[in-house]
Amino acid sequence: MLKEFMEFLKQYNVLGLAVAVIIGGKLNEFIASFVNDLLMPTIFNPALKAAGVTTITELSYKGILYGKVIGTAIDFLVVASLVFLIMKWATKIGKPIKKS
Numbered sequence: 001m002l003k004e005f006m007e008f009l010k011q012y013n014v015l016g017l018a019v020a021v022i023i024g025g026k027l028n029e030f031i032a033s034f035v036n037d038l039l040m041p042t043i044f045n046p047a048l049k050a051a052g053v054t055t056i057t058e059l060s061y062k063g064i065l066y067g068k069v070i071g072t073a074i075d076f077l078v079v080a081s082l083v084f085l086i087m088k089w090a091t092k093i094g095k096p097i098k099k100s
Helices: 002-011 014-051 066-094
Strands: none
Touching: 002 014, 014 066
16 A cells, blocks of 8 residues: 555655645745835835825725735746746756757
């Protein structure tokens, strides 16, 4: 039974998937902190002061928290850009070097 379980782990690369999920979760935490704690206050600070709020997530209109949507959209764009750059770099690294 233990041997079958070990084969299952190898066949479906469960450990690699677990590592990817853990790293992905930590990357998401880092990007969320980067966007919410550094990028948003730096870029939107004057507009937030004019609106009378301290964070973009507090922006609302008649109870609709559109600031959360804006913050999540910016978070998504940063993550998507980072994944794009990593994949582009990984593809470049993975290509064999052509000899002239």
